[in-house]
Amino acid sequence: MAQLFKNVKLHNVLFIPVRYRNPQHHWSEVKKKVTCTQRALDHFDDFYEKVYGESWKHIRSAMLAKNHKYVAVVNNFSDTERTCSELENLGAMSLKSVYDSVKRSIDYEKSLVRPKGYQETIRLMNEKLGNIVEEQKKNVTSVYTDPSDDHTQNVIEKESENDNSSFEPVKLKSIETDLKVVTSKDRIISPACAESSSFLYEYVPATKLKGMEDFVLESEHYNYYTQGADFRIKIEKENDMNFPDHLLLYTFEEGNNTKFPKPKTGSTDLLDYFVLDGASVLPILSLDLQPGDKFLDMCAAPGGKTMMALQTLRLRLAVANDIQESRINRINTFIHEFLLEKYCDKSFYITQSDARHIEDNGVYNKILVDVPCTTDRHVLHEFDNNIFKGSRIKERLRLPELQSEILVNALKLAIPGGTVVYSTCTLSPIQNDGVVQMALKKAFEEHNVVYKVIDQMDALVPLKYLYNFNDSALKYGHIVVPSKSRNWGPMYFCKMIRIQ
Incomplete structure (x- = not known):
C-alpha cells in the first residue's frame, strides 16, 4: 500500500479546487500588478502620443533604454590640463569646439555673395x-x-x-526641406488668435488617471492654466550661444554612448570632473553668465547645475537654494567634492528656503528656476521617490501650480535687465510652456514686471548635430527630446529677460 502511494502523483492526491479565483484581467488582479513605473508609462502613452504624434514611439523607446548619454564637466579647481587630455584620449570632444566649428560653417554659407543676376x-x-x-x-x-x-x-x-x-x-x-522639419515661426500668442483660447486644451490628456479608485480628470485640474492664454508676450530672437572660456564640456559623437570612467582625485584632493545629462548644460548656457554676475539657483539639489555655473569662474556671487534639509545635505556633499573651501567662504552660499518665498529683491541678475517636475526619465526606471506612486497623486496634480508660483517669484526677484531661465526635465507642455505663459501673466498683474521671451532657435542650430530638438509644438521655450542615437533629455528650457 505504501509503495502504491509513492507511485501516485502528488498533485492528484492534494488537488484543491479554487472556487473564487479572479481572472487575470479582473480589476483586483490588475491593480496588484501595476507598479508606479508602469503607471507612469501608461500615463505618458496616453498623454504624449497626442502631443508628439509619431515621434512619441521613438522618444519612448529612448527613455526606456539604459544607454543614457552624458556630458563631462571639467573641474577647474583640480588638474584641468591633465583632465582634458585624458578625456580627449578617450575620444571625447569639446562641446564648445563642436559648436564653434559648426557655427563658422553656417556663417560662411550665409556670407557667400551671389553674383548680380544670379x-x-x-x-x-x-x-x-x-x-x-x-x-x-x-x-x-x-x-x-x-x-x-x-x-x-x-x-x-x-x-x-x-x-x-x-x-x-x-x-x-x-x-532641411527634405527632412520636413516643422518649426513654429509665430511664437507670439495674440488675443485675436482663435487658437489662443484653446492653446493648452490640445495637450490635456483625455483619459483618466490610472490606478485610482475614484478617477480624477486631469483636464479639469489644468483648466486653470487656460486663463493666461490671452496674455501677449514679446518675443525676441537670439542668434548666438555664449560658451565661457573656462567652462570645459566634453562628450561623445552621435551614436557613441561610451560611459565616462570614474573621475580621479587631483592634486588638490578634488575630483577631476563630474557628469550631467547632456541636455542639462543648456539652461546654464542660456543664462549667458558674464563676469560679475550674481547668480541664484532656486531649486539647486543635487547641485550639478550650480557647480557648472561656478565652473565658468565668472560669478561674483552664487547662491544654491533648496527647501529640504536632506536636499541641502546633497548639495553640500556634492560641492565639497569639487570646490575649494576658500572659494565657498567668499562668493558661494547654500541656503534653505521655500523658493516661492525668497525675498532677496534687487540682488540677482541671473536666476535659474529648475523646478520640481514629473522627471519623466527617472519615473520610468526608479521606484524610490517616484511621483507616480499612489500616495503622491495630489502632489503630482499640483505640480504646475507649484512651478508657476516659484517662477513668478523668480520673475519678481530678478533686477531689470536680468535673465531668468526656467527649466524642467519633462515632456509635458502644461508644465513647460503652460507654466511660462501663466507665470508671465501673473508676474505682470501682481508685481507689474514685464519680460520678453528669447527665441533661441537660431542660436541652437549648431547643436543640432548632437541634440534632438522638437520645438514644433512650443510657443516660448525649447525642448530636447531623447532618441536612440542622441539619448539625453528630456529637457525643456525657456530664457526670459526683464524689461520693466
Whole structure:
C-alpha cells in the first residue's frame, strides 16, 4: 500500500479546487500588478502620443533604454590640463569646439555673395532645359509613331497631357526641406488668435488617471492654466550661444554612448570632473553668465547645475537654494567634492528656503528656476521617490501650480535687465510652456514686471548635430527630446529677460 502511494502523483492526491479565483484581467488582479513605473508609462502613452504624434514611439523607446548619454564637466579647481587630455584620449570632444566649428560653417554659407543676376540666370537655364526636354520628347515620339495617323496623334497628345509632369526639370531642394522639419515661426500668442483660447486644451490628456479608485480628470485640474492664454508676450530672437572660456564640456559623437570612467582625485584632493545629462548644460548656457554676475539657483539639489555655473569662474556671487534639509545635505556633499573651501567662504552660499518665498529683491541678475517636475526619465526606471506612486497623486496634480508660483517669484526677484531661465526635465507642455505663459501673466498683474521671451532657435542650430530638438509644438521655450542615437533629455528650457 505504501509503495502504491509513492507511485501516485502528488498533485492528484492534494488537488484543491479554487472556487473564487479572479481572472487575470479582473480589476483586483490588475491593480496588484501595476507598479508606479508602469503607471507612469501608461500615463505618458496616453498623454504624449497626442502631443508628439509619431515621434512619441521613438522618444519612448529612448527613455526606456539604459544607454543614457552624458556630458563631462571639467573641474577647474583640480588638474584641468591633465583632465582634458585624458578625456580627449578617450575620444571625447569639446562641446564648445563642436559648436564653434559648426557655427563658422553656417556663417560662411550665409556670407557667400551671389553674383548680380544670379536668380535670373538660374531661371533662364531652367527655361532652356525645359525647351530641350520638350524637343527630345517630340523626337522620341516621332521614331515610334506615324505623325500622319490621326489615332496616333490623339494618343500622343493624351499621353503628353498625362505625363508632362514627369519631363519637367527637377527643382533642387535643401536638406532641411527634405527632412520636413516643422518649426513654429509665430511664437507670439495674440488675443485675436482663435487658437489662443484653446492653446493648452490640445495637450490635456483625455483619459483618466490610472490606478485610482475614484478617477480624477486631469483636464479639469489644468483648466486653470487656460486663463493666461490671452496674455501677449514679446518675443525676441537670439542668434548666438555664449560658451565661457573656462567652462570645459566634453562628450561623445552621435551614436557613441561610451560611459565616462570614474573621475580621479587631483592634486588638490578634488575630483577631476563630474557628469550631467547632456541636455542639462543648456539652461546654464542660456543664462549667458558674464563676469560679475550674481547668480541664484532656486531649486539647486543635487547641485550639478550650480557647480557648472561656478565652473565658468565668472560669478561674483552664487547662491544654491533648496527647501529640504536632506536636499541641502546633497548639495553640500556634492560641492565639497569639487570646490575649494576658500572659494565657498567668499562668493558661494547654500541656503534653505521655500523658493516661492525668497525675498532677496534687487540682488540677482541671473536666476535659474529648475523646478520640481514629473522627471519623466527617472519615473520610468526608479521606484524610490517616484511621483507616480499612489500616495503622491495630489502632489503630482499640483505640480504646475507649484512651478508657476516659484517662477513668478523668480520673475519678481530678478533686477531689470536680468535673465531668468526656467527649466524642467519633462515632456509635458502644461508644465513647460503652460507654466511660462501663466507665470508671465501673473508676474505682470501682481508685481507689474514685464519680460520678453528669447527665441533661441537660431542660436541652437549648431547643436543640432548632437541634440534632438522638437520645438514644433512650443510657443516660448525649447525642448530636447531623447532618441536612440542622441539619448539625453528630456529637457525643456525657456530664457526670459526683464524689461520693466
